[in-house]
Amino acid sequence: MIGEQCTAAFDAIARPLGGFSCQHAPAFIHLRNPLELSNWTLPVLELMMVAGAVLALAHSIRRWRRDGDPTNLALWFATVVYLFVIEIPLYFPNLFGVQDQLGVVFAHNVFTVDFLFDRLPLYIIALYPAVVTLAFEIVRSLGVFRDRGVVVGAICVGFVHHCFYEIFDQLGPQLRWWAWNTENPINHPMFASVPMTSVFIFATLGPIVVTLLVMWLVGRRAPTGAGLAWRTALAGVLVPVGLALLSIPTSLFGGDKPNTTAQVVIFVVELAVVAAIAVPVLARQWVRTRHDFTPSWFVRVFGPLYLVVLGILWISSLGAYFSANNGITADGTPTGSLVYTVVCFVVAVLAVASNAGATSSLLVRRLERLALSFT
Secondary structure, three states: OHHHHOOHHHHHHHHHHHOOOHHHOOOOEEEOOHHHOOOOHHHHHHHHHHHHHHHHHHHHHHHHHHHOOOHHHHHHHHHHHHHHHHHHHHHOOOOOOOHHHHOOOEEEOOOOEEEOOOOEEHHHHHHHHHHHHHHHHHHHHOOHHHHHOHHHHHHHHHHHHHHHHHHHHOOOOOOOOEEEOOOOHHHOOEEOOEEHHHHHHHHHHHHHHHHHHHHHHHHOOOOOHHHHHHHHHHHHHHHHHHHHHHOHHHHOOOOOOOOHHHHHHHHHHHHHHHHHHHHHHHHHHHHHHOOOOOOOHHHHHHHHHHHHHHHHHHHHHHHHHHOOEOOEOOOOOEOOOHHHHHHHHHHHHHHHHOOOOOOOOHHHHHHHHHHHOOO
């Protein structure tokens, strides 16, 4: 097992990240001194994401106990199930018999806590429930599911999640949080340093599918006990199936000789459709509910924390970003899209501000004027 999991291709991608090798990685868990990681941004990111996941879990349990609604709790655990089902084969394609189809897609850097031969950092496990819960709570608190239905609500979750996620996704490669295998055709087309599959399928489509499944299997029934457990697990397991089905348009132009131009067009159109549905709905819902809704304490705590931490990390990287040559910094790392990140950051700030609950503030009055332009 140890020899089989550490392929030369994976080792070649992992070594430049922090000088570590999968040849010496423990099978289950590896603990490190956070002060001895390859750069200071890694433990900061890790702490923030783990805090977000813990807060999301506390919020989910509170909603179940106080309101009798297990949806948040099911969503939290379903995203973790989804993580393991979809990412583990990406870490060990040769062990799952998909080496020829997937190859080595990416490698994470090592953090304070890593699992599975240093393939899976703890912060990645935390990322899924933390950020999906953040997007879900913003949409739920605006009454989108209640007034617009499950499908439109899930699309709004995907859009909001996309904006939060891309702030993180466009920065990671530059700061060596992970490295994409640019030699692998599956990672093309790319948007700056990020594969379009990550920009749309993982940042947007994944949250849409997991939200739909949880709402259909759990949200409409409010099960308890064993019923809640198996429905939650089933929702997480079925997410890759949903992703495969909804990714057919781009996969038709894949294969050994992919038509990346056609794939780019499809990805852009799909993302534009999601935005065209979500933006007017979110704006109108905010106008309708701004004087009478219950803000989510989780959004009000973790939303600003997420934006402030990633804002600081982005600012710390700007010197290397602007001095980069052809998208490659002096340290040899690829840069993301700053312009797109700024757009996503603005939308994310507006989304968090929608939960401010201060209808007389200058910020909210300006948000109101902006929202009215979509109604």
